[in-house]
Amino acid sequence: MRLEWSKVSRWPAAPWWAVGVVGLWLALVAGVEILSRASGLAAETCLVKRLTGYPCPTCGLTRAALAAARLEPLRALGYNPLFVSLGAALGAALLLRVVFGRAVRLNLSRREGHVALAAFLALLAADWAYVMCFVG
Amino acid sequence: MTQLPPSAPGVPAATPTVKPHRGVMILVFGILGFVCCIIFSIVAWVMGNKDLAEMAAGRMDRSGEGLTKAGKICGIVGVALNIVFLVVTLLMWLFFSAAIFAKFSQM
Numbered sequence: 480m481r482l483e484w485s486k487v488s489r490w491p492a493a494p495w496w497a498v499g500v501v502g503l504w505l506a507l508v509a510g511v512e513i514l515s516r517a518s519g520l521a522a523e524t525c526l527v528k529r530l531t532g533y534p535c536p537t538c539g540l541t542r543a544a545l546a547a548a549r550l551e552p553l554r555a556l557g558y559n560p561l562f563v564s565l566g567a568a569l570g571a572a573l574l575l576r577v578v579f580g581r582a583v584r585l586n587l588s589r590r591e592g593h594v595a596l597a598a599f600l601a602l603l604a605a606d607w608a609y610v611m612c613f614v615g
Numbered sequence: 616m617t618q619l620p621p622s623a624p625g626v627p628a629a630t631p632t633v634k635p636h637r638g639v640m641i642l643v644f645g646i647l648g649f650v651c652c653i654i655f656s657i658v659a660w661v662m663g664n665k666d667l668a669e670m671a672a673g674r675m676d677r678s679g680e681g682l683t684k685a686g687k688i689c690g691i692v693g694v695a696l697n698i699v700f701l702v703v704t705l706l707m708w709l710f711f712s713a714a715i716f717a718k719f720s721q722m
């Protein structure tokens with residue numbers, strides 16, 4: 480495992496189509512949420528919950544985003560601890576990149592990559608159990 | 616044009632280093648796109664595209680090409696399913712709210 484603080488371009492080179500897909504998805508979720516809140520008619524934005532009736536591991540992120548927008552970070556963290564923490568870490572990394580023009584790079588061997596992936600999946604399972612028990 | 620000296624007998628010729636593939640991670644992200652958020656599908660699609668280009672250029676281990684392609688396809692399908700679901704939800708909501716509005720305006 481090697482950690483590098485390497486020089487990179489200030490703006491990440493994300494493909495435009497991916498930015499467009501994320502924008503389209505966020506616009507659709509925002510549209511459904513705004514319409515359902517304005518009218519009082521409930522509408523489900525999660526495909527997994529609609530099909531199975533159970534919340535998915537990322538359930539609560541819309542409510543967490545709304546809580547973060549109201550400057551309530553602890554409430555946002557309570558909705559989905561893993562993904563709110565990951566989002567905060569990604570936001571901090573992006574801020575560092577834009578300010579310093581450098582990024583932390585973690586170079587892992589294939590074996591280390593598999594261990595990291597397994598650890599992430601274990602955390603995801605724990606987060607899912609938390610969401611099912613306390614968020615719903 | 617410079618030529619590399621021939622390697623000594625019994626010593627393997629120097630090969631350019633290639634990055635290890637991330638096929639397993641991309642496939643896992645592609646599958647997570649079905650059971651979690653659309654973001655995993657988009658990440659699997661973007662990483663799959665990038666890594667397949669790296670493999671084609673010879674900078675990444677080609678043994679993970681199948682896994683990478685499978686992960687990318689899962690990502691594309693996950694994105695399509697999620698977007699179609701949201702569009703259908705929005706249209707159904709508009710249809711039902713219009714029907715309710717019409718019913719109450721007749722009363």
